[in-house]
Amino acid sequence: MSPRPPGAGLPEHPDRLWRNPDPKRRYEVVIVGGGGHGLATAHYLARDHGITDVAVLERGWLAGGNMARNTTIIRSNYLWDASAGIYEHALKLWEGLEEELDYPLLFSQRGVLNLAHSLQDVRDGMRRVEANRLNGVDAQWLDPDQVREVCPIINTAPDTRHPVLGATYQPRAGIAKHDHVAWGLARSADAAGIDLIQNCEVTGIEVRGGRATGVRTSLGPIAADRVALCAAGHSSVLAAMAGVELPLQSHPLQALVSELLEPVHPTVVMSNAVHVYVSQAHKGELVMGAGIDAYPAYTQRGAFHIIADQMAAALELFPVFARAHVLRTWGGIVDVTPDASPIIGRTPVDRLYLNCGWGTGGFKATPGVGSVLAHTIAYDEPHPLARPFHLDRFTTGALVDEHGAAAVAH
Amino acid sequence: MLLIPCPWCGPRDEAEFGYGGQAHVPYPQDPAALSDREWARYLFFRDNPKGPHAERWCHSAGCRRWFNAVRNTATNEVLAVYRVGEPRPVTG
Numbered sequence: 001m002s003p004r005p006p007g008a009g010l011p012e013h014p015d016r017l018w019r020n021p022d023p024k025r026r027y028e029v030v031i032v033g034g035g036g037h038g039l040a041t042a043h044y045l046a047r048d049h050g051i052t053d054v055a056v057l058e059r060g061w062l063a064g065g066n067m068a069r070n071t072t073i074i075r076s077n078y079l080w081d082a083s084a085g086i087y088e089h090a091l092k093l094w095e096g097l098e099e100e101l102d103y104p105l106l107f108s109q110r111g112v113l114n115l116a117h118s119l120q121d122v123r124d125g126m127r128r129v130e131a132n133r134l135n136g137v138d139a140q141w142l143d144p145d146q147v148r149e150v151c152p153i154i155n156t157a158p159d160t161r162h163p164v165l166g167a168t169y170q171p172r173a174g175i176a177k178h179d180h181v182a183w184g185l186a187r188s189a190d191a192a193g194i195d196l197i198q199n200c201e202v203t204g205i206e207v208r209g210g211r212a213t214g215v216r217t218s219l220g221p222i223a224a225d226r227v228a229l230c231a232a233g234h235s236s237v238l239a240a241m242a243g244v245e246l247p248l249q250s251h252p253l254q255a256l257v258s259e260l261l262e263p264v265h266p267t268v269v270m271s272n273a274v275h276v277y278v279s280q281a282h283k284g285e286l287v288m289g290a291g292i293d294a295y296p297a298y299t300q301r302g303a304f305h306i307i308a309d310q311m312a313a314a315l316e317l318f319p320v321f322a323r324a325h326v327l328r329t330w331g332g333i334v335d336v337t338p339d340a341s342p343i344i345g346r347t348p349v350d351r352l353y354l355n356c357g358w359g360t361g362g363f364k365a366t367p368g369v370g371s372v373l374a375h376t377i378a379y380d381e382p383h384p385l386a387r388p389f390h391l392d393r394f395t396t397g398a399l400v401d402e403h404g405a406a407a408v409a410h
Numbered sequence: 411m412l413l414i415p416c417p418w419c420g421p422r423d424e425a426e427f428g429y430g431g432q433a434h435v436p437y438p439q440d441p442a443a444l445s446d447r448e449w450a451r452y453l454f455f456r457d458n459p460k461g462p463h464a465e466r467w468c469h470s471a472g473c474r475r476w477f478n479a480v481r482n483t484a485t486n487e488v489l490a491v492y493r494v495g496e497p498r499p500v501t502g
Contacts, residue, residue: 236458247454250483294429297483298460303411305425338454395450 017183018062018190023197026223027055029377030215032202032238033230034058036067036178036363037355039185039196040370041230041377043101046192048371049378054194055224057217059201059234063182066232069300069332070363071255071277071289073268075112075173076137079128082388082400083341084135089385090368091172097367103184105176106282110267112173113142113151115317117162117273125168132170140169151267153320162274162316173268175279175287181366205242205352212242212352226377228353233298233333235356242349246356247394248335251292252302253360256310256329260284264320276313286324288314292334292360302331334359339393341400344369344386345376353377354391416469417477417491430466432456433478434498460484464498 029045031038034056045051058064074094076087098105116122125141132139144156147167156164190196197219204216205227214223231238233250265280277289290310293302307329314321337343337357342365344355355373358365368385375383382390388400412424438444438452457463463483468476480490480501489501 234460237460245455246458247450247456248458249456250458250460295465295481295483296458296463297486299484299486303424305411394454395446397446 017187018196020198021195023055023057023195023200023217023219023222025221026214027195028053028224029226029228030054030222030224031056031228031230032215033232034062034196034198035065035230035232036063036182036185036366037232037358037369037373038230039063039182039189040366041228041355041373042189042194042196043185043192044367044371044374045377046189046194048374051374051378052193054189055222056189056194056196057200057202057215057222058196058198061198062186062196063179066332066334066362067178067182069255069330070178071279071287072175072178072281072363073112073173073270073277073279074107074176074364075170075268076364077112077114077128077132077139077168077170077173078402079131080400080402081135083402084132084137086368086372086385086389087365088135088137089372090365093367093371094176095172097181097184101184101188103180103187105180105184107174107176108282109172109174110279111150111169111171112268112270113147113154113167113169115147115154115167115269115271115274116165117271118165121273122165125166129168138170138172140171142167142169151265151269153264153318154269155317155319160316162271164317175268175281177282178363185366185370202238202241205238207242207349207352211350226351226353226380228355228373228377230355230373232356232358232362233335235335235354239347239354239356242347242352244347244349244352244354246343246354246391247338248357249296250298250333250335251295252297252299252331253292253334254290254302254306254310254329254331255288256290256307257281257285257287257327258321258324259327261286261324265318269317271313271317274313274316276310276317278314278318285327286321289360292336293331298333300331300333334362336360339399340402342369342389343391344373344389345382345391346380347391351380412486412488414467414479414488415491416472417493418473418475419469422469422472426469426471428468428470430468430476433464433466462489462501466494
């Protein structure tokens with residue numbers, strides 16, 4: 001009797017969550033970019049509009065870009081009506097997404113604190129709380145004692161360099177497990193018959209008579225009636241293939257996790273002034289995000305002094321982190337707009353749709369933008385929630401300036 | 411951390427420098443004459459190439475002088491540095 005090969009006693013490979021089909025030569029809709037937004041768009045095209053002749057083309061592996069690199073924070077406490085509209089739409093979808101996808105997303109509504117460290121921060125925060133309430137977004141103003149009740153490990157002593165003077169609090173905010181979100185959406189889209197095609201780089205966009213007619217890819221040409229771009233950091237490069245210029249700058253954005261720790265951090269804490277945002281993953285890592293590196297780059301890595309600054313900021317707020325060790329750091333490429341709001345909708349090229357400019361905060365919008373972009377593609381008409389985010393706003397001047405609520409921290 | 415060759419001081423750590431955006435973007439000669447589209451282009455649209463990019467840097471913690479650099483945004487390799495007012499050099 002021959003010896004059993006190594007691994008023969010291991011259980012079978014679990015069921016695959018999606019097929020890996022070869023691309024057809026033609027689809028009704030081609031989505032470029034198999035990250036969270038592309039997968040969500042595919043999911044809602046099938047669910048809400050019955051459009052399943054769809055391919056999602058991904059240059060690398062599914063959800064291996066920013067979907068694998070974000071800090072998983074979900075919230076909707078943005079200042080302006082347009083932003084509250086789309087982010088609250090997303091948050092409402094998050095609240096039913098686990099059930100809808102029948103997949104565990106570890107969606108945890110543990111709340112978010114946005115700290116105020118100066119009188120101007122206090123005024124801005126209170127204004128944002130009122131604006132949120134008018135838009136039906138849950139929001140409260142907390143004084144330092146209430147901040148300590150929500151998150152006892154924050155240093156609220158008055159003698160720190162940036163004392164905590166209060167915070168806005170959105171109890172329905174939280175975190176979710178980013179990989180599970182991508183896998184759940186991918187499984188759902190695949191089950192609807194949508195082709196998820198990995199290792200397929202788009203190298204050109206076919207435009208005939210002012211209308212998008214397909215894409216050229218590393219796996220050959222693929223014709224399409226409609227083409228949607230969901231490529232985050234590479235949006236400028238892709239749009240240029242169709243002759244569309246975008247007001248974007250692509251920057252590295254870094255984050256890090258600590259080693260696994262006992263649960264110490266019950267919520268999500270963000271501070272624009274001290275420049276850090278922190279939560280604790282279910283597994284136990286402290287997850288911290290930094291600001292962007294100053295210069296544009298496509299390198300998916302950043303400089304270590306940014307990480308050092310970020311850890312100094314975290315220690316200022318959380319002295320208890322002093323003995324935690326960094327487990328790993330990484331970077332993604334984020335596409336930043338001049339007003340820190342996304343660009344969604346139609347383009348000067350007929351049947352070519354944009355979804356970009358989410359900068360440092362695209363993860364939280366995943367289901368919201370999926371549903372809104374799917375609507376925009378299905379009707380060739382921007383969803384009402386997408387209208388304020390049209391590319392033309394940079395010409396008309398109708399900006400959605402979310403720098404105060406969004407520029408640093410997401 | 412990038413190592414950036416200041417044209418006056420030689421190679422120094424990135425932390426000594428400030429990034430100043432795309433180079434060779436002149437203020438419009440007659441701003442009032444621009445259309446909304448042209449003004450938007452000047453105000454909001456900048457190159458965002460994956461590859462060589464001409465950009466301004468200031469050696470703010472060194473000689474405090476501005477200069478231009480051509481940097482490959484895909485690799486962070488600095489291909490050339492040159493002084494303000496000089497044309498963008500041809501890089502390979």
